[in-house]
Amino acid sequence: MVAELGGSYDERQVLRMLDHLMEDDVIETLSPEKRRILLVKQALEISLRVAEDINRAQAAQAMRSVVDRSVTPETLGQLRFVDNSWAVDFDFKLLEGLSYRRLMLLYGEWMKILAQFVAALERENLYVFIAVVTEEFHDRIVNRYAARDLMGLEEFSFWLETLSTDILSQPRVIRTGSLEATVNDGAEELAYLLVTRGQVIHGQERISRICTTAGVPLTDVPPDFWVGWQKAESIDRLMTEYAKLGHASRLTLLILSRQLGVSLPRDIAF
Incomplete structure (x- = not known):
């Protein structure tokens, strides 16, 4: 975010603004564990959109098969099926007060959901899916995280x-x-x-x-x-x-x- 705003504003001004917002509790600095959960949820959201662009019905069916096997309330509660499309809820309220151990277990659960979703896609579309996801990860994930x-x-x-x-x-x-x-x-x-x-x-x-x-x-x-x-x-x-x-x-x-x-x-x- 700082890098993007830096294109239009002086970086020092942006950082001062962020400090002010954090002091007033307008925004929250995520812990390392929550940042990793955010990352994998974003990876899942990107994968969903890419899969839908290739075959919407197949993507919905693949995600449904994963959800039906999942038993973790913190992950199930943040997967939404609206207008024939799955989406990830990025609200962090469900994670408030959870221990480090629980957060890392949830990170593992999100990774498992991501892996199972991709595995459930039709193999004939896998090559195109991976090609597009690679570019999306390059543009939207890898260079935006520490x-x-x-x-x-x-x-x-x-x-x-x-x-x-x-x-x-x-x-x-x-x-x-x-x-x-x-x-x-x-x-x-x-x-x-x-x-x-x-x-x-x-x-x-x-x-x-x-x-x-x-x-x-x-x-x-x-x-x-x-x-x-x-x-x-x-x-x-x-x-x-x-x-x-x-x-x-x-x-x-x-x-x-x-x-x-x-x-x-x-x-x-x-």
Whole structure:
């Protein structure tokens, strides 16, 4: 909101106005847990609208099947079916006074509803749905939230990847080579996630080919072999090749890069 108002007003004026509104309790600063719930509810609302644009009746039926299986009052109470269309209620009054644990459980429930809704859509429309949702998330979600608010959203994009692949067999061993899940290097952590989760979703053979093309070794190499510019260049190529797997993979890259503070290669455009 600040960024949008900043196009017409001085940012300092906007911030002073927001401070004044918060002091007078006109607006409320959301806690991190509530921001994450807001994010996933917005993701569901966007997904509903995209699905309706593709096939309104199918979207309504898919959402009905999800609601019929849900038993959580805080989520059921914020899903409305009006004029043959489902909508999400963004009022936070239902969340007042809830503990951190309960809020995080509700975040999980909203994520489950989102995942079940997408899974209930007809597979023949899934490719178009994912393509449009990826662009919508780029424009309306990923760049409007802080990196920490996006934690967990990658599970949705990985789920979309799973739904859009035909790989059924699971690898017995996940190969990582010299890649490590390190918090000190966002790019390497991103590469580690792509390689490990990718082997489960897309199959070990396909990910191995991508790693070979990118120059990312899936066998142990000496510590001084894969360093400096060579590692950075290889990870960039890995992201480029991974993006070619489909729109869901591009969404995964978009979310993870924002979370981890990693710049995407220029040839991955949105």
